[in-house]
Amino acid sequence: SQTIHQWPATLVQPVGSPLSLECTVEGTSNPNLYWYRQAAGRGLQLLFYSVGIGQISSEVPQNLSASRPQDRQFILSSKKLLLSDSGFYLCAWSVQRTLDFGPGTRLTVT
Amino acid sequence: QKEVEQNSGPLSVPEGAIASLNCTYSDRGSQSFFWYRQYSGKSPELIMFIYSNGDKEDGRFTAQLNKASQYVSLLIRDSQPSDSATYLCAVNEGGGGADGLTFGKGTHLIIQP
Numbered sequence: 344s345q346t347i348h349q350w351p352a353t354l355v356q357p358v359g360s361p362l363s364l365e366c367t368v369e370g371t372s373n374p375n376l377y378w379y380r381q382a383a384g385r386g387l388q389l390l391f392y393s394v395g396i397g398q399i400s401s402e403v404p405q406n407l408s409a410s411r412p413q414d415r416q417f418i419l420s421s422k423k424l425l426l427s428d429s430g431f432y433l434c435a436w437s438v439q440r441t442l443d444f445g446p447g448t449r450l451t452v453t
Numbered sequence: 454q455k456e457v458e459q460n461s462g463p464l465s466v467p468e469g470a471i472a473s474l475n476c477t478y479s480d481r482g483s484q485s486f487f488w489y490r491q492y493s494g495k496s497p498e499l500i501m502f503i504y505s506n507g508d509k510e511d512g513r514f515t516a517q518l519n520k521a522s523q524y525v526s527l528l529i530r531d532s533q534p535s536d537s538a539t540y541l542c543a544v545n546e547g548g549g550g551a552d553g554l555t556f557g558k559g560t561h562l563i564i565q566p
Contacts, residue, residue, distance in 0.1 A: 433496055446495075
């Protein structure tokens with residue numbers, strides 16, 4: 344069966360610090376991978392998606408970036424965090440026409 | 454811009470009653486419809502999907518789709534306290550991948566014991 348891992352589970356970072364969130368997928372090859380953010384009181388916002396190694400599509404212009412160095416690894420990064428980057432970050436892979444989400448990372452920027 | 458609208462709630466339903474959750478969408482080309490359940494602090498999990506007009510039943514859950522009126526609903530029969538969660542409606546135009554998925558903001562459901 345397929346499994347998504349995300350770490351860390353929670354993170355508290357000061358404004359201006361860098362960020363690296365990692366997502367790995369088991370049990371499948373060449374998955375489409377996604378990063379979503381869910382901010383307090385807001386819906387799920389698609390940030391990036393990737394259809395293969397080195398292939399990244401950005402949905403929202405911001406200070407975040409994503410990379411896919413390996414087939415089953417997806418990384419979300421920032422060089423300098425903003426307060427507005429706080430939220431629940433979810434990695435997902437596509438299953439037919441919809442998504443299966445990982446456990447998420449709760450990020451608080453202070 | 455594609456929109457998916459849900460009443461944010463909270464929707465309070467007594468235990469054992471039927472909970473009815475509604476969702477409307479703006480894109481007439483939408484083909485695939487999904488309901489996710491999200492417990493507080495957890496990630497969303499898929500509970501139902503429907504592609505054709507009409508009803509689809511899975512245990513205590515029934516999804517209803519009316520493409521002409523552009524709404525999809527989720528009924529939960531014999532509601533249990535464990536059903537208390539936020540329910541997200543998601544809509545996909547269908548031909549492409551999940552990057553075409555649009556989520557509503559969710560309805561917060563409370564089942565009162």
